[in-house]
Amino acid sequence: MEDTQLTLPPIGAALPAALAFRKNLVCYTEDASTVVEYLQNLKLQYLLWDDYDCIDVKNKPDVGTVLILPNIDKILILQQDKLAKYLQTMASQKTAFFTAIATVSLDFSPYANMTAYLKRQFWFACGEPRIQDLVELSLQELAPLREALAQIHVQPSIRRYILDVVVHLRVHRFAKQATGGGCSSRALGDMLDLCQTLALAQERQFVVPDLVRLAAQWYFPFHIELIQDPSHEISLQFGSDPDIVAQVLYKLQDFSIQRAEKTKYPLYFQYMVLRDVLHRVVPPI
Template sequence: MQFSMDLSQPALPPMGAALPASLAFRKNLVCYTSDASTVVEYLQNLKLPYCIWDDYECVEAKERPDTGTVLVLPNVDKSLVRHQDQLAKYLQVMRQRETPFFAAIATVSPEFVPYAHMTAYLKRQFWFACHEPRPQDLVELSELELPSLRSTLRQIHVHQSIRRYVLDIVVHLRVHRFSKQASGGGCSAHALGDMLELCQTLALAQERTFVVPDLVKLAAQWYFPFHIEVIQDPRHEISLQFGSDPDLVAQVLEKLRNFSLHRSRETQYPLYFQFMVLRDVLRIVVPPI
């Protein structure tokens, strides 16, 4: 499966590319869909074992499976904060258990904004957000193939300059003027590892044995918009510390919000403001030669 990179036309990653890597790396996904049955039908077509939760009461008492499974979590963005943190702990424990494979797919509404509708603890348990399953996303995927896929992905070479490139992107995102400084712009300590594994996934999809800078840019477009946290209050804009006019900053932020909402509706891409921040950073950070 080949993927093109167009930083002017963002799009959510396809489920067909996201799920195999998610199972191989034991990472969880968020799926933008108003109907969780689309995810269930997709898993059924792949003949993958799954279970679906219809409530989030007493998450700590839920069974922790010992066999390979995909956990479908409908309408996570509508759950209570205390239930979200309980769910985050559950997913953290499950990732450490010795099962053949495990991944959770949380479905959210089209209006879902990660840093506004999901606790930071829970958000860190997910890799990135993807598009709802479509017929063209159906792939050949067998439980028996996962160990070899996992081994092949680990063999994709990542040069030290690529690691530095990813770190430079993370640093610039953390200090971007529209990033929430108190939370490091949403870029956690897991960002480097998550990005490198996503780069390996994209390299394998392009039948490469090593990661190139263009793949880092594509991986960044898939990964960071879900994690970036932008400021909500103009008073938190970092340039105010250096004498910017508060009224002008507030006007700029409001215009950018309105523009991003308009573009989100046009492109059907729900993370457009975060994408604009990422695009600004990718323009500044120089990739390795």
């Protein structure tokens, strides 16, 4: 994907799969009312939280209700962890609500402003809802959609390809080693679900490597955790010059900020790391 084409995934493509898989999404928008209006146009039930006090005693939304979580980038760390526990508990219930959509500001950086616990509760990040992203969607279609997604075949070589990408991300020189670069044990399952979603959208019966690359560009930039301190760069353990490492890191950070402003893509540094990994990992033939 070229920089000129670099965009966040459209919520219109993500929401049906999120509902089918019962996964949560993050939406980059300054105003949660755009999500409300989008769900109203789809005629989906929703519940909008207006505060994050007493998260641990909130009632469970009704079955079929989409939970809208506005401005989660503004809440405290303690509230973030309580929210993460709430979402994890609700997802484990047999009658869990279908999905939660959290909104964040356009300059939000997940690895710097969100706890790893909360970040793991979300599938990936989407762009602001647009009228042209509206898709025909009804709750009655979700069961057949789940069955269709389950029929998409994934070769063992594709699973290994995804795992290779995960391993390379975890050990990348700019990845935060203490958290495995943000690639949790859920990454494989989340990526497989996304690959099957993209395959179905392209009317394929199986997942091909190109779909893995596209899914990686949708999924990993939100989850990748990067070092912010040059002293944490892994090559220092093998004799790299600390001053040169610091210069490289700071220049890349500045460059990514400039490119993020130009492309309107807020996860540009994470994208650069992912692109480097995808160039290094050889896909299956």
